[in-house]
Amino acid sequence: MKRFFRFLSDQQNQRALTIVALYILVAVYAPTLAPPDNPDEPGIFKVVGRSSDHTPHPPGNGTLLGTLPGQADVFYTLVWGTRHALRLGLVAALTTACLGVLLGAISGYVGGTANHLLLRVTDAFLTFPMIAGMYLFREVMTSLTRTGDATSLFLTVMQTLRLDPVMLTLILFSWMPYARIINASVTRLKGEEYIVAAVSLGASSFRIIFRHMIPNVIAPAIVLVARDIGAMVLLEAAFTFIGIGGVSPWGMLLVVGRNYIVGPYANPLAFWWVYLPATLSLILFGVGWNLLGDGLNRLLDPRSYRGR
Amino acid sequence: MPPILKYVLRRLLVVPITFFLVTAALYGVIMLTPPETRAQLYLSGGRMDTQQALQRAIDRIIEERGLDDPYPVQYSRWVSNVLRGDWGWSPVQNDDVLRVLLRRTPATAELTLYSILLLAPLGLASGVIAGWKENRRPDHIFRSLAFVATSVPPFILGLILLTIFYAGLRWFPPGRLGLSEQALVRSSSFKTITGLLTIDGLLNGEAGVSQEALRHLVLPVVTLSLAHWATLGRVTRSAIIEELGKPYIVAARGRGLSTRRTIWFHALRNALLPALNSSALSAASLVTGVFVVEVVFAFPGVSEPITNSLAHLPDTAMAMGFAVYSVMVVLPLMLILDVLQVFVDPRMREGGVGG
Numbered sequence: 001m002k003r004f005f006r007f008l009s010d011q012q013n014q015r016a017l018t019i020v021a022l023y024i025l026v027a028v029y030a031p032t033l034a035p036p037d038n039p040d041e042p043g044i045f046k047v048v049g050r051s052s053d054h055t056p057h058p059p060g061n062g063t064l065l066g067t068l069p070g071q072a073d074v075f076y077t078l079v080w081g082t083r084h085a086l087r088l089g090l091v092a093a094l095t096t097a098c099l100g101v102l103l104g105a106i107s108g109y110v111g112g113t114a115n116h117l118l119l120r121v122t123d124a125f126l127t128f129p130m131i132a133g134m135y136l137f138r139e140v141m142t143s144l145t146r147t148g149d150a151t152s153l154f155l156t157v158m159q160t161l162r163l164d165p166v167m168l169t170l171i172l173f174s175w176m177p178y179a180r181i182i183n184a185s186v187t188r189l190k191g192e193e194y195i196v197a198a199v200s201l202g203a204s205s206f207r208i209i210f211r212h213m214i215p216n217v218i219a220p221a222i223v224l225v226a227r228d229i230g231a232m233v234l235l236e237a238a239f240t241f242i243g244i245g246g247v248s249p250w251g252m253l254l255v256v257g258r259n260y261i262v263g264p265y266a267n268p269l270a271f272w273w274v275y276l277p278a279t280l281s282l283i284l285f286g287v288g289w290n291l292l293g294d295g296l297n298r299l300l301d302p303r304s305y306r307g308r
Numbered sequence: 309m310p311p312i313l314k315y316v317l318r319r320l321l322v323v324p325i326t327f328f329l330v331t332a333a334l335y336g337v338i339m340l341t342p343p344e345t346r347a348q349l350y351l352s353g354g355r356m357d358t359q360q361a362l363q364r365a366i367d368r369i370i371e372e373r374g375l376d377d378p379y380p381v382q383y384s385r386w387v388s389n390v391l392r393g394d395w396g397w398s399p400v401q402n403d404d405v406l407r408v409l410l411r412r413t414p415a416t417a418e419l420t421l422y423s424i425l426l427l428a429p430l431g432l433a434s435g436v437i438a439g440w441k442e443n444r445r446p447d448h449i450f451r452s453l454a455f456v457a458t459s460v461p462p463f464i465l466g467l468i469l470l471t472i473f474y475a476g477l478r479w480f481p482p483g484r485l486g487l488s489e490q491a492l493v494r495s496s497s498f499k500t501i502t503g504l505l506t507i508d509g510l511l512n513g514e515a516g517v518s519q520e521a522l523r524h525l526v527l528p529v530v531t532l533s534l535a536h537w538a539t540l541g542r543v544t545r546s547a548i549i550e551e552l553g554k555p556y557i558v559a560a561r562g563r564g565l566s567t568r569r570t571i572w573f574h575a576l577r578n579a580l581l582p583a584l585n586s587s588a589l590s591a592a593s594l595v596t597g598v599f600v601v602e603v604v605f606a607f608p609g610v611s612e613p614i615t616n617s618l619a620h621l622p623d624t625a626m627a628m629g630f631a632v633y634s635v636m637v638v639l640p641l642m643l644i645l646d647v648l649q650v651f652v653d654p655r656m657r658e659g660g661v662g663g
Contacts, residue, residue: 136338244618
């Protein structure tokens with residue numbers, strides 16, 4: 001409890017929590033902040049004028065942050081993008097963490113050949129760039145949907161888990177750090193007296209791993225989750241931006257915005273509202289979760305805390 | 309056999325194992341698609357005018373290439389094709405996949421090379437200084453800069469830089485060359501020697517080309533380097549702080565060595581290990597980074613044919629090709645960084661401790 005209050009009294013942590021809380025509030029109150037046309041199925045764009053009008057209009061005239069070409073409301077997309085970002089970040093980062101921690105802990109506990117094999121697989125995954133995985137899964141998905149092979153196992157699994165290629169890629173290519181860290185600590189813990197004691201008392205492997213080991217080694221994974229939430233949202237936005245997959249609304253705002261920075265109609269100073277809001281909300285999102293991760297790191301790892 | 313050689317050999321052996329593991333998984337993913345899709349890997353040349361002609365060609369390929377065979381048979385056939393240089397045909401590029409990728413490699417290599425040349429020394433130096441002056445001004449400056457660099461994603465940083473330095477000041481344009489230089493490079497008198505325009509320009513006696521190529525490289529190189537610079541600097545910083553608390557540093561100082569010498573020679577050498585290790589781990593993310601930066605700055609590297617083929621038909625051959633290509637780029641990179649660790653770590657050279 002004392003540590004918790006020390007965490008809260010740190011100015012940097014307060015900033016981090018404020019930023020994160022702000023995003024959560026916006027996500028929760030999105031329907032009130034920016035009421036969608038169809039409350040049951042809110043889209044990520046809302047047209048507030050003639051969609052044939054291809055000039056972005058500045059803020060005012062009923063829109064808080066102006067409109068995109070085609071008269072989609074920037075503020076609306078920004079607000080609903082928060083919901084999308086938080087959902088993606090939380091789901092992807094937590095799933096990744098669970099996967100990595102479980103794999104690392106179990107194989108570390110079992111040890112021997114199984115552990116060697118896992119470490120090899122981890123290394124193999126580390127050599128594979130996420131962008132190639134993204135492209136590959138996207139290809140497989142499109143060709144499967146195109147051929148209409150709905151019975152395919154892959155599609156069924158993806159649909160029942162409600163995964164899209166982006167989510168799948170983010171999870172599949174981010175679990176390795178978790179597995180490595182947890183694996184190393186679990187291997188080290190195995191010789192500890194209290195574990196040996198638990199074994200001799202007849203505790204099951206399951207109980208030893210989940211009650212005695214994981215709580216002791218989970219701290220670095222928690223720090224990683226906080227950072228990954230930010231990083232994954234930024235990555236999805238990047239994938240959306242370069243058009244390789246992903247449906248990040250903030251990324252889409254930037255796709256439109258790019259045309260006003262380097263495209264044929266380029267005039268970044270005149271059309272700032274097209275890209276600036278999305279840029280800032282993405283940066284702030286990353287900053288918030290990064291700060292939170294740093295704060296958690298100082299809280300959970302006393303060695304790295306050396307005054308300020 | 310000296311232990312160092314043994315270690316290097318063992319690392320070398322891991323490379324093919326990893327390669328086969330990754331490609332086996334890759335082909336496993338592709339096997340999820342029906343044989344008709346995979347047949348497109350081998351649909352080479354010639355335009356298929358009618359649906360029936362296409363269907364017949366596909367059926368013939370499935371028959372000939374045995375795309376209905378069990379997984380191990382197909383995988384071994386495919387991987388031997390890849391190793392022989394037959395990477396399939398890209399319908400969108402209407403060209404051989406390997407040829408397309410190799411043609412684009414010099415541009416990407418140039419971008420990556422300059423970025424590494426910029427970020428490695430800068431990252432190490434700033435990490436050492438920040439760790440040395442822990443909690444004093446240089447450290448504070450470094451930490452805030454590193455924080456900004458890691459919080460702003462590369463593609464947004466790229467957009468910001470483009471807004472300021474291209475749209476605003478007109479200093480650094482996107483792309484790889486201006487129009488007039490492009491014409492010059494394409495002309496027959498310009499000989500491509502290394503494929504790196506900055507060097508080829510000088511070799512051809514066209515300093516203007518080199519200068520122009522450098523001007524186009526500034527923004528992408530800065531964008532690409534920044535995030536990796538921050539990570540490298542942070543790792544080096546905490547390693548230096550840890551090393552400085554160790555007895556051997558106190559002993560070196562006690563023998564009368566200057567602070568500067570202890571830090572740059574003794575502490576840095578040991579701090580290099582975690583730095584190399586973290587670089588090896590982020591080698592794959594460098595590829596993703598290069599890809600994103602190329603798209604943002606319209607730099608005509610490997611990413612261009614891939615983003616092009618995305619916009620059209622499914623291009624499985626290109627997807628597979630790019631995946632294999634990037635693994636083939638990352639593996640040697642990781643190997644080099646791994647082997648460098650042995651040279652840095654005295655314990656491994658003594659043969660006492662080691663992998």
